[in-house]
Amino acid sequence: MTITRYARMGGVSLLAMAVVAPMAQARETGELPIAAQMYTLRDHGTLDEQLAAVQAAGVTAVETVGMQDTDAETLKAALEAHDIEAISTHAQLDDLRGDLDAVIAFNKAIGNDVITVPYLAEEQRPTDAAGWTELGQELAAISHTLDDQDMTLAYHNHDFEMVEFDGRTALEILFEAAGDDVMAELDLAWVARGGLDPVEYLGRFDDRVFAIHAKDNAPEGEAEDERGFKALGEGVLDWDAILPAAEEAGAEWYIIEHDQPIDAAQVVMTGATFLTEHLPDGASR
Numbered sequence: 157m158t159i160t161r162y163a164r165m166g167g168v169s170l171l172a173m174a175v176v177a178p179m180a181q182a183r184e185t186g187e188l189p190i191a192a193q194m195y196t197l198r199d200h201g202t203l204d205e206q207l208a209a210v211q212a213a214g215v216t217a218v219e220t221v222g223m224q225d226t227d228a229e230t231l232k233a234a235l236e237a238h239d240i241e242a243i244s245t246h247a248q249l250d251d252l253r254g255d256l257d258a259v260i261a262f263n264k265a266i267g268n269d270v271i272t273v274p275y276l277a278e279e280q281r282p283t284d285a286a287g288w289t290e291l292g293q294e295l296a297a298i299s300h301t302l303d304d305q306d307m308t309l310a311y312h313n314h315d316f317e318m319v320e321f322d323g324r325t326a327l328e329i330l331f332e333a334a335g336d337d338v339m340a341e342l343d344l345a346w347v348a349r350g351g352l353d354p355v356e357y358l359g360r361f362d363d364r365v366f367a368i369h370a371k372d373n374a375p376e377g378e379a380e381d382e383r384g385f386k387a388l389g390e391g392v393l394d395w396d397a398i399l400p401a402a403e404e405a406g407a408e409w410y411i412i413e414h415d416q417p418i419d420a421a422q423v424v425m426t427g428a429t430f431l432t433e434h435l436p437d438g439a440s441r
Contacts, residue, residue, distance in 0.1 A: 193218070
């Protein structure tokens with residue numbers, strides 16, 4: 157799968173340009189494969205205020221959450237008003253099982269072509285290798301339907317997929333059963349919380365990484381009011397090693413996320429600044 161995007165900087169605010177310009181003269185945030193996960197901004201006012209915060213950071217792409225509690229026409233208009241494109245959505249597995257056609261129609265209407273399974277409720281999580289294989293096969297069937305619509309299915313991990321069965325993690329078993337068309341959206345903070353090395357783990361998914369979720373873990377015992385997460389580059393993960401490994405694994409997008417931020421707009425700004433300064437030279441949209 158190849159997803160090529162082009163920067164659209166016309167609507168970026170003067171504030172964003174003022175922030176981005178000192179960081180790197182030849183590299184604008186909006187020209188890099190940087191996006192923001194709208195879940196990060198869920199408590200940051202209205203939809204318009206959330207997108208304004210993304211735009212102020214110089215970011216021109218987002219990953220949406222379901223239908224963003226609105227209709228496709230309203231969401232599309234809001235995205236266009238802020239010169240932002242949707243590059244993926246987090247769609248719950250129950251919605252894909254229950255009304256895949258509605259998910260497809262909504263996302264086609266807003267111009268998005270990647271559907272990502274974001275999370276499994278506890279009762280949905282397999283308890284053995286056979287169960288993860290069965291789930292992977294189910295995702296393969298969903299992926300085939302999406303492929304017929306020129307869309308792609310991806311899967312986002314947490315820490316519970318790091319459990320091992322005969323030396324393979326549940327996530328690896330799932331992807332092996334799902335086939336090459338189902339892409340990986342690797343959340344590396346959760347990989348680390350699952351006890352694995354994000355750099356090494358990225359290497360297990362060469363050429364099938366659609367995106368990484370770019371967020372950081374706080375030192376143990378810190379930032380408890382933010383579920384132990386930190387803004388990108390302010391925690392303990394080794395991004396100097398992670399970012400080249402992500403590019404080597406084929407990551408097409410670097411999606412800024414924080415599960416429980418105190419200041420969501422600042423988290424997006426900090427993440428955009430960090431990625432603009434640290435993404436490998438070959439990273440581009």
